[in-house]
Amino acid sequence: MSLMTQNIKALLGPADLKQGSAATKVKRFVGDYGILIFFALIVIFLAVAAPNFLTLNNLVNVVRQSSIIGLIALGMTFIMITAGIDLSVGSVVGLAGMTFALLAPASGGAFWLPLIVGLGVGLLVGFLSAAMVVWGGILPFLATLATMAIARTAALVITDGQVVSGLSGPAEWLGSGFIGPIPVPVIIFLLAALLCEFVLSRTKFGSHVYAVGGNEESAKKVGISTGRVLFMVYLIGGVTAALGGLVLTARLDGAAPVAGTGYELQVIAAVVIGGTSLFGGVGTIRGTVIGVLLLGVVMNGMNLMGVSSYYQQGVQGIILVLAVLLNRWKSD
């Protein structure tokens, strides 16, 4: 192709995106909207097949159940766009939730103190991961494998492995309260998602998150402080995981030191289903929310239809593979 034609094609721009054979067009359409279509089909199927699915009660319930994984997935999206990963989120859920449960009764009526300390614990674990990744040059997988173990140990040690139960009223409200007809966890999740979407898609920092994930060397050369960007995403990951832990604790009215075990894999699956690439540079909060809700709806549907829980993980696995295949066909 001559440079001239290339320039002309480039000038035409969006038309260029639409070029290609019919098969390519179909592929791109499926790649771009496949998960959304799949999500819609599942909802339609369940609306017909599971009688109680399409009730306001149940739908609110689905979002409430998804909100904890959803909160954690928000921070994970930032981290994965930088081509990183955070395996410690499940342990942060356990440790932050435990901290919250220990402090909540002691603080009497007010829950802001346990809330702040709980989130601070998440920030601290995020800081440790970030320090290892940025200052230590340790691979995110290994750095967060270490913080995963450390945070879990801390949760076990502070209570000697015991379960803590019985929060004060206001703290409980965080998990089971309502504002109007909407459960508090749902409101927290939606507000956090809106904030994260705004930061990632509209701000300079968000743009730099994509740049670091796309080409860290280039980002450095144009003067972006890549270390600072990486530090921030692990801090965000720590805080959102901690927030998930607080909501979980409030919802269960207690905390177990092993709470959140295995969450990291569910969260990573949801984020990938939402279109974020493990190789970095690609992903959106919108996509992550879809990924989280898709998994939530499927689990809920299987429960309603009385499918044995034995099958549930396998179905999650199949959806994950499907999503990864669809992502290959994306148009950009």
Added chain:
Amino acid sequence: MTDAPPATPPLVALKDIHKTFGAVSALRGVSIDVQPGETFALLGDNAAGKSTLMKVLTGVYQPDRGSIELDGKRTEFPTPSASRDQGVEMVYQDFALADNLDVRTNVFLGREPQKNILGPFLRIIDRKKMEAETKRVLERLDIPINPRLKVKRLSGGQRQAVAIGRALAFDARLIIMDEPTANLSVAKVDKLIEVTQRLKDLGIAVIIITHRLDEAFAVADRFAVMRQGQVVGRFHVGDVTEAQVAHLISHGTLDDYVDYGDGIPAERRKIGSTSSMDVVDAMATRGNTTDGSDS
């Protein structure tokens, strides 16, 4: 004072720059100057000191000794951003682009224009401005590219245009291009001539760092040859032949060069058996590839 000062001072002048790294003297008293709107080539082997010199000019390294003048006035580039703020922009060999982002985002990467929303404390990226400015600079370069296209969809030449556009968007007065054809699938010297001519028309000075003689001869007005941390020759294109410069790059002198008017050095002529055309080719090839053999 024997030399009369020139009517206009050079755009940028590096004077007696020294830089050592441990026991290694990377730069040993290097002086070059570039006139406004001039295309200047910096030739030399690997480890000749070209890159170190340019890192001094872009504020990445601080010289141990020597000074930098801009418009005849002494200045300092303590950081890369200080250098950029004074109009010196670098176009990296790999173009320093992020494939996953679109053209406009790449042009403004790290220096995104922002606008206030809900008061002065909440600022968002001004994508409209980025798009308009990107369009403008690429039109100035005469290489229009859709600002919303992802960079991974661009050809090598278009990627280079984005990298140069990035410099133009911030009112560069001097653009340093590091091995400008190294990352193009075909060595597009023709295209480079067009682009540098365009920059000259816009009044922008260009320094091209290269080890390719054909490139330097095709685009530059003047060039300097560096060897072992020193400038061993400064020429106007046309005053010397490629073969002479090839000899200078590898030997550091023009001394044992005997000009028979056909560009073949005496030592080569003694080989005898090869035809003179072959020798010229051999010289040119040697000049082009000396760099590679050392790396």
